[in-house]
Amino acid sequence: MARGTTITTDRPTSKRVGALRALWPFVRPYRAQMALALIALAATSAISLILPLAVRRVVDNFDDGAGLLDEYFGAALVIVAALALGTAARYYFVTRLGERVVADIRKAVFARVVTLSPAFFERVMTGEILSRITTDTTLIQSVIGSSLSIALRNMLILSGGLAMLAFTSVKLMGLVLLIVPAILVPIIVLGRRLRGLSRVGQDWIAASSGAASETLLAAQTVQAFTHESRSIARFDDVTERSFDVALTRIRTRALMTAIVIFLIFAGVIGVLWIGARDVRTGAMTAGQLVQFVIYAILVASSTGALSEIWGEVQRAAGATERLGELLAAEDALTDPALPIALPRPVRGQIALRGVAFRYPTRPDVSALEGIDLTIRPGETVALVGPSGAGKTTVIQLIQRFWDPAAGQVMLDDIDLRAMRRDDFRQAIALVPQDPVIFAASALDNIRLGRPDASPVEVQAAARAAHAHDFIGALPQGYDTPLGERGVMLSGGQRQRIAIARAILRDAPVLLLDEATSALDAESESLVQAAVARLSEGRTTVVVAHRLATVKKADRIVVFDGGRIVAQGTHDVLVAEGGLYARLARMQFTDMAPMPEPA
Incomplete structure (x- = not known):
């Protein structure tokens, strides 16, 4: 083959999720749509935090008559309807925003690359460029159109849930806070590992695309020289390297998920055990305990979801860096700031x-x-x-x-x-x-x-x-x-x-x-x-x-x-x-x- 892969595993990796800030110029034109998405997001999060209060009132006033129960359940139905509408609105605005931003990124990257001089294409394989335009932008679309909104929603629920936990029982809330540092340690430590693996994995995917593109564009030459087996072996090697990196990333993320989930729910079980003893002694009502349990579940599930989303955000940060490299690629040739117009008619000397x-x-x-x-x-x-x-x-x-x-x-x-x-x-x-x-x-x-x-x-x-x-x-x-x-x-x-x-x-x-x-x-x-x-x-x-x-x-x-x-x-x-x-x-x-x- 004329050129080998340009991908190496020693390429710089993302040092921080702040790399996603490079997406802001593409998001900025759609601030109004983003505001609508955030309003829907805040509304659905607030509604989710109201539901446990309604459940507490039902539990604590269960013996106060059927009329009051009917009112509580009717109010709960209205809340659920509002939650459904708000969630649908959030999905629509956020997903539309993600698709629009990614379409703009793809257009910007292609418009930049297609104008670069031949010197650039001597360094970077066409298949790698196509991988960045397709695979990397798909990762970004997933984050902007789904993961980020889910992350923001869970952050709101997490912060609101913690506030409501304190409102319900300061004692139990204090016990919950003791668990948080133990949960954050594996997220931070393993998250750094995931970030590097995500970037390297995307590089190997690009190398795989480059190898396939180069061979398929020269399929007749490959077959004429009976080079099929070597081409297949080369593609297999690059693909297996990509799989090996992906497998390491999957194992790391699976380990992080297992540790975080165990710590979260083990802590919740311990807190609930103490809460149940307080109900028996009359220190709190059954409704308060149920309310605390629901908020604790919301907080725990939000934390678990954030740990899952963190991996996606890490991968998107790496993808953003790779696309940023194309957008910021310096061309060996540039047009002058104040060009001279070629006089017409052209003589042709x-x-x-x-x-x-x-x-x-x-x-x-x-x-x-x-x-x-x-x-x-x-x-x-x-x-x-x-x-x-x-x-x-x-x-x-x-x-x-x-x-x-x-x-x-x-x-x-x-x-x-x-x-x-x-x-x-x-x-x-x-x-x-x-x-x-x-x-x-x-x-x-x-x-x-x-x-x-x-x-x-x-x-x-x-x-x-x-x-x-x-x-x-x-x-x-x-x-x-x-x-x-x-x-x-x-x-x-x-x-x-x-x-x-x-x-x-x-x-x-x-x-x-x-x-x-x-x-x-x-x-x-x-x-x-x-x-x-x-x-x-x-x-x-x-x-x-x-x-x-x-x-x-x-x-x-x-x-x-x-x-x-x-x-x-x-x-x-x-x-x-x-x-x-x-x-x-x-x-x-x-x-x-x-x-x-x-």
Whole structure:
């Protein structure tokens, strides 16, 4: 595989649940909805705390007549109805808030990631990014849309219940408070362990997604080289590591739950035993004891629920940090605060002045060194040379996918770094070596060149690229979905779709990176004719290994080892000898016959 996982277990973990504060910018726009949820939450908590008072009155006044009992039970029914309505309102507002916030987070993360330069994607696998956008946001949705509201409700019930316990019996309340420190110790100690495990677990899930994504996107290559068993073993290994971390987390949480529940209910049983003795001695009424028991159960269940929710909050804190990393990711490329607008109409003059460049992943290898090249408006320039000579790097620098380490790349005498990328890229059309086809219709794939183009304009572009006939033969013509990465098309057909995009874009600068490399001889001839028409009046930069495609270029620039070694027309370069002449002989001259064996 091209890249290994970028996940390691030594990545920093969340130091505090305060990491969830990073969610506030996404919650802030919905303060009114949050207020309604809190009102419903407070109302249901208050109603829950009123019920034990009603039960006490029923118990203590059981012998005072049926009429009074009817009133008490009628009041209890009204309280229960209010509790049901309040709970439904709380669920609606809180869940809606959670879904809305998570949708906004997903949109913000995707909007950030999709604008990052290629340097970012050399460090982070696509599958890991997708895991963060899906799995991590699901955790946050669970916390905002459920766990936090339940936690707040239980905190209100806990504090209100403790107050009512004191109101009922200060003596028994004091005994309850003695239990609290014993309960908090395992929650704090084991909670820290859970926080770290949750972050590591999410990292391994992301690694699993990255491994699966990378393999599935290259399924045919994997199968062609019978690499299935190794790919399966790799995925199994990452998944098992994820399971091992999850199992440790589950054990830790189960241990914490067992300890907390035992301490809570053991303490409650002890307190109730003392309370029962007080009833026998007349120190308190049976109704008071029942009221205290109910409040004690509410307090105990709230504490237990908080210990359960704490684990979810810890996981959400880790997920929030991971998403925050994407939102705060620093891009190697930035647009200037005060950009210069590219003057229209665009002339299309391209200049590289003293350009040197090294890829971040290969800092010891110079991709380009001392490049000085000016391409005049409307000129067709071909870049040729052996693989790795720097030709495609020039194409990428012209689009500002990278910035040179030294020198300038200019369009119409303006440094690309002084302009907004989406501004000057509108003046550029690209036909890449490996065109990307989306899982959309043929019409929408070509419309990538100009989204507002009419179907007639799309068809005209397809005809010019000699793609109309094979598109028309598809089951639904231009409305036929082309499948993920264009699996329904051949390599040559995918490139003709890409050429149709460039024709539709109608940009003053045209970049062709091995645009005809996957075409058969007949298709190549047709596409070359289309490209020739397309390049008329445009600045065209052609990268090609097959010299037959560049013979008619206004100028040929020969690269070798990241440097320009020769420039001129085909005839001039052949006459000069050197690298180009050697490449030309290899492609245009019949090989000498092999000597007969002795």
